[in-house]
Amino acid sequence: MNIMDIITDPNTRWILLGTMFLGLSSGVIGSFAYLRKQSLLGDTLAHAALPGICVAFMLTGVKSTSYFLVGAALAGLVAVFLISVLTRYSKIKQDAALGIVLSSFFGFGIVMLTQIQQSEYGNQSGLDTFLFGQTASMVMSDVYMMMTVSFILIFTCTVFFKEFKLLSFDPGFAKGMGLPVVFLDYFIMMLIVAAVVIGIQAVGVVLMASLLITPAVSARYWTERLHIMVILSGIFGMLSGVSGTLISTSVNDLPTGPLIVLSATVWFFFSMLFAPKRGVLSSVWRRVSTKKKYSLEQDRRKGSHSS
């Protein structure tokens, strides 16, 4: 298919819209997760969503994004609770606790997923696509859900921008000021869960974390202002969603989710290399030019001494 065919195809247009909003919202909330050094937490929440979704499906018997959202949010809460219990009451550090919770929840999810596949649930087909995502299984209501969630997410991040900023930079000061830091912590986590859930169908639980982390890391290269970083991260996420979808539909129906993630990675490499100031090339160039300047000056000094 060529580009025109893709864009005029109504089905693809919906998918494009969906992945665009997905990239946008995960980019925006991912910025805060990244700055709060909670990138791994995003990964854990994504993996923990799987058993939550399976339980939601087993209880309701329907594939509904809103039920899945509830299931994933509850599973996320349990995961976060376990992580805080593990770090508080044992000598286990946070990274290890995240790893334990992530893998055990995911393992549990896979077991349940297999169980569902083998039993009589009627319309269970397609649940396994949640591992790596499958945009072809997206329907119009999914896209509406993606749009709604991303509007809520972006609206919330705009309204509470000042609080989120302070919380990300200096939680101790925020607490001293009387901000409900624990509540806001959970609130941000729930926003991450929301982004994860709308991303599950398109990208899958395994790769979802990269959509939270990579656009934020790329955006950080280009700016020293938080609001610009958040906007840029949203744009990088959006571009990744769009380019991944376009490539996957135009080239032999390659899997969309992994391609979206790979697009995000391309943007990351581009940013890392070419960003002014923080980028690799610019810092190499700066070092070389400083060196040159210094040795030139040295030479001049020597020259003036000998003459």
Added chain:
Amino acid sequence: MNQAALKVENLTIAYHKKPVVEDVSFEVPEGNLIGIIGPNGAGKSTLIKGILELIPKISGQITIKGSTYKTMRKSIGYVPQRESVDWDFPTNALDVVMMGRYGHLGWLRRPGKSERQKGMECLEKVGMAEYANRQISQLSGGQQQRIFLARALAQEADIYFMDEPFVGVDAATEKAIIQLLMELKEKGKTVLVVHHDLSTVKEYFDWTMLLNKKVMKIGPTEEVFIPEYLQATYGGRLAILSDTKSGLLLK
């Protein structure tokens, strides 16, 4: 009688099982510069964090000018340790100072012109006005400390808590900071400072608190800062040279 600026009763804080701060009670009069002194692990920072409710306490009552801590929150300023934050955060100096106004702004309202103005005023007070638009990771340690101080000034508080504001700053910055603290005191503010350098205690603080898990002694510096009490606080680990000008040296 003058109401105490800060009254702490039976404050106990424990991290795991062992209490770090145990059954601490003291009162601080208004308009004083108070140094909190004690050996490493004495619970100096913990005490401050406990009073500010940044960490949970096991027991204790905090009263600020006769009211509970919660109702007086807006009249409290805080300067955390500089290392407590990641300075490679996408923001500039003025922005950080303006964070001091967030408590007064409340939810939903965004910082605007008057906050910018206030922020600039506070930057000027710490001599950092020309760095307003500088990204914060490009500031030196001393400059970062001044930014934190300016942020606390922007809080327009009556009582300030400062956690080791002199650590890792050069002599010029230290002098600038202490001058500012003196000015705050002149204006009737109360400033509590966690401090490490025993040689400057007499010069800086009108009141001194000697802390080692418990309050060993608190009162006017000339009454409290004497070898006998210091030895008791530091467990006899101090080498005191009485012939030096400041009268004390820490070994």
